[in-house]
Amino acid sequence: MAYKCDxxxxxxxxxxxxxxxxxxxxxxxxYSLSPEAHMAREEFVKRMEAIGAxxxxxxxxxxxxxxxxxxxNAKRIVLGxxxxxxxxxxxxxxxxxxxxxxxxxxxxxAENIPHKHPVTAMxxxxxxxxxxxxxxxxxxxxxxxxxxxxxxVNFQYENMMKSTPMDESEFANFGEALAATKFKGPKENxxxxxxxxxxxxxxxxxxxxLEEAGNEVGAVQLVMGMFNYRVxxxxxxxxAGTFPMGKRHDALFAASTFLCEMHKxxxxxxxxxxxxFVYTTGxxxxxxxxxxxxxxxxxxxxxxxxxxxxxRKKVMxxxxxxxxxxxxxxxxxxxxxxxxxxxYFDKDLVRFVExxxxxxxxxxxxxxxxxxxxxxxxxxxxxTTMIFTRTKDGLSHCEPEFVSDEDCTAGATAAxxxxxxxxxxYE
Amino acid sequence: MAYKCDxxxxxxxxxxxxxxxxxxxxxxxxYSLSPEAHMAREEFVKRMEAIGAxxxxxxxxxxxxxxxxxxxNAKRIVLGxxxxxxxxxxxxxxxxxxxxxxxxxxxxxAENIPHKHPVTAMxxxxxxxxxxxxxxxxxxxxxxxxxxxxxxVNFQYENMMKSTPMDESEFANFGEALAATKFKGPKENxxxxxxxxxxxxxxxxxxxxLEEAGNEVGAVQLVMGMFNYRVxxxxxxxxAGTFPMGKRHDALFAASTFLCEMHKxxxxxxxxxxxxFVYTTGxxxxxxxxxxxxxxxxxxxxxxxxxxxxxRKKVMxxxxxxxxxxxxxxxxxxxxxxxxxxxYFDKDLVRFVExxxxxxxxxxxxxxxxxxxxxxxxxxxxxTTMIFTRTKDGLSHCEPEFVSDEDCTAGATAAxxxxxxxxxxYE
Numbered sequence: 105m106a107y108k109c110d111x112x113x114x115x116x117x118x119x120x121x122x123x124x125x126x127x128x129x130x131x132x133x134x135y136s137l138s139p140e141a142h143m144a145r146e147e148f149v150k151r152m153e154a155i156g157a158x159x160x161x162x163x164x165x166x167x168x169x170x171x172x173x174x175x176x177n178a179k180r181i182v183l184g185x186x187x188x189x190x191x192x193x194x195x196x197x198x199x200x201x202x203x204x205x206x207x208x209x210x211x212x213x214a215e216n217i218p219h220k221h222p223v224t225a226m227x228x229x230x231x232x233x234x235x236x237x238x239x240x241x242x243x244x245x246x247x248x249x250x251x252x253x254x255x256x257v258n259f260q261y262e263n264m265m266k267s268t269p270m271d272e273s274e275f276a277n278f279g280e281a282l283a284a285t286k287f288k289g290p291k292e293n294x295x296x297x298x299x300x301x302x303x304x305x306x307x308x309x310x311x312x313x314l315e316e317a318g319n320e321v322g323a324v325q326l327v328m329g330m331f332n333y334r335v336x337x338x339x340x341x342x343x344a345g346t347f348p349m350g351k352r353h354d355a356l357f358a359a360s361t362f363l364c365e366m367h368k369x370x371x372x373x374x375x376x377x378x379x380x381f382v383y384t385t386g387x388x389x390x391x392x393x394x395x396x397x398x399x400x401x402x403x404x405x406x407x408x409x410x411x412x413x414x415x416r417k418k419v420m421x422x423x424x425x426x427x428x429x430x431x432x433x434x435x436x437x438x439x440x441x442x443x444x445x446x447x448y449f450d451k452d453l454v455r456f457v458e459x460x461x462x463x464x465x466x467x468x469x470x471x472x473x474x475x476x477x478x479x480x481x482x483x484x485x486x487x488t489t490m491i492f493t494r495t496k497d498g499l500s501h502c503e504p505e506f507v508s509d510e511d512c513t514a515g516a517t518a519a520x521x522x523x524x525x526x527x528x529x530y531e
Numbered sequence: 532m533a534y535k536c537d538x539x540x541x542x543x544x545x546x547x548x549x550x551x552x553x554x555x556x557x558x559x560x561x562y563s564l565s566p567e568a569h570m571a572r573e574e575f576v577k578r579m580e581a582i583g584a585x586x587x588x589x590x591x592x593x594x595x596x597x598x599x600x601x602x603x604n605a606k607r608i609v610l611g612x613x614x615x616x617x618x619x620x621x622x623x624x625x626x627x628x629x630x631x632x633x634x635x636x637x638x639x640x641a642e643n644i645p646h647k648h649p650v651t652a653m654x655x656x657x658x659x660x661x662x663x664x665x666x667x668x669x670x671x672x673x674x675x676x677x678x679x680x681x682x683x684v685n686f687q688y689e690n691m692m693k694s695t696p697m698d699e700s701e702f703a704n705f706g707e708a709l710a711a712t713k714f715k716g717p718k719e720n721x722x723x724x725x726x727x728x729x730x731x732x733x734x735x736x737x738x739x740x741l742e743e744a745g746n747e748v749g750a751v752q753l754v755m756g757m758f759n760y761r762v763x764x765x766x767x768x769x770x771a772g773t774f775p776m777g778k779r780h781d782a783l784f785a786a787s788t789f790l791c792e793m794h795k796x797x798x799x800x801x802x803x804x805x806x807x808f809v810y811t812t813g814x815x816x817x818x819x820x821x822x823x824x825x826x827x828x829x830x831x832x833x834x835x836x837x838x839x840x841x842x843r844k845k846v847m848x849x850x851x852x853x854x855x856x857x858x859x860x861x862x863x864x865x866x867x868x869x870x871x872x873x874x875y876f877d878k879d880l881v882r883f884v885e886x887x888x889x890x891x892x893x894x895x896x897x898x899x900x901x902x903x904x905x906x907x908x909x910x911x912x913x914x915t916t917m918i919f920t921r922t923k924d925g926l927s928h929c930e931p932e933f934v935s936d937e938d939c940t941a942g943a944t945a946a947x948x949x950x951x952x953x954x955x956x957y958e
Contacts, residue, residue: 311774347738348739348806360787360788367784393815394813396902398813
């Protein structure tokens, strides 16, 4: 019979951690290395020391709580995620994966479950990058030698130390915040392939797929590849009251026309066959942005995701063809911001997660990750995978973000089972 | 034979005034009551005193340079505009109307032209409202008892004194800037119907109509009525990577679809029959404006202008009908910002301007004003009209703004002729 994690203990953790950065209306703001994040780290230390785990920190303030296994030479199996949030975020994104790691260790100790490998609960520093961008900064730094060269350039240690705050902060940059934290240790404590053999990250789905299918948890297969572009239009400005319609080169009208046509062409290509195919125009800016001036410049962001590189290539082809056309007498220019290939999770670990879910009698399914996570960078360095939990209304990065205590516990139970299978699988 | 203004004298003024606030690349930044604007006012005083004009200031720093006429009891005829500019504006908007007033007075004195009424060159304070909003602030204050009640509320003296700067300023508000200027006098010096019988304002067209028709000047018939709305869309936000396309309520896609359809319906209504019909979406904002988030809110400005209230009403009807529909699963809400009726200029003065242009052998036409001017508020108080000059490429409110010295002089000659006709017409 499969071991199960404890609902009451998980509920207590959820309740406690939701206080650190409580914004007073259901959610939290808990920037990385802020006083609120330090409170969460203190609680992590307190609870992990209570079960006899050994606490270590590395030079980028990642934290590791480890319980020993029966083989002193075996590599560690780690379960990690982050304690930092976006501004006015929810009580689950990141912290759920940390609580899952803690719950797995607590269950192993409480139930005295035999295991060969040391098992570690881990906090990754600054995943959201909300105060100090970019997102996934510290997993980028740690995995820098393993991630694709074009991404690695963006995550070089020296550059990241200079990252300046996006909001109010007592520190001038990330390096200063790091220098001031007490949760700092030697670089040799970093997660690495010579000391670790597998990494699991539990996370809320952040989408509506599990909820709609009536499933509690999902076994994540991959993180979808994506590309991110800026799409710009150049016209010219003139006075709203004095310039005839027929002579205008209105950059916002051009951007709107392009955006509608882009939806049409992308949807025609896909014809609904690939439900994972998503594209988003989240930002838009116009210049001079005055109600009495025809805009001479307009720019929007375009984020496109799908696992299949062939489909992404076709979509990019449509975009490039469209950019060559004239739009409402304006010229169009596109600029690539970044391109990331699909990251496939470790086949053995994915299988262990699926078997664990099945054996525990959960309602589960295979699922893809559309969002980025530390696990995605870690997967270039170590066997890695993820577990998703059902998310109310698919909402996240906002205060109403919610996962039931039962589903959080189910995720932890799935992780525990997979950890024990990995424990047997690896030397 | 008609009197003519002097090209060389006009050229010298254009060259001189273009220095005050010279931004080093062809245009000027000359905020109202700034040191640069004070230099322009000093030059106005110097040149007007040189021809024996009497200088007066009122309590809102408007300036008046007056040469007496033969009848000591006759009311004044005034030619005025503003010396302030937008940020990185051009060398003509506003100042051309002040230079035109000066040139008319200089010509009358130089040619010793007989006239019954005193003739005044005037500077209206803070027309652009670039540093201290709103635009047309001081004509709004002075004409406050005459302009429609719903507009008058916005221009009450006490409120305007509290207007705070939009850019760097040594003063906390407009009232403090006014208290510090030396160009201040008693309130009884304000332009008013008991001392003034007619107001002329020369201005560059700010559009391409005269240039395309090959005409030097235009006799302005009216300032078009307009309405200004905010159009808002409410959807909900979700993660760009995790939320399926079919379930999205994307507020930016809704706004773009609405904007394209609005162009279609407005253009169908008009069918190109009314070339003066113009509508502009100059501003757009989305929330949260993050490239990885589907926008839950989008908002754009809509500025619609046409002389005919019936057409404006039909356009507003289309807008209101559209707002009742659902757009890409988002709701739409519209909010009126302001509505202004068409302001018809004084028929006699318009006729004098047209006759003056014709008699001087100029290439001219009737024209409408799409932009707002101090003359528009003044028209509620006094017989008022405007003269437009040909504008290169229709550009204004930018550094490349250009009117040839010859066209500036033609505008002044047209004004002089109209002033002399008014001089005969009024008691």
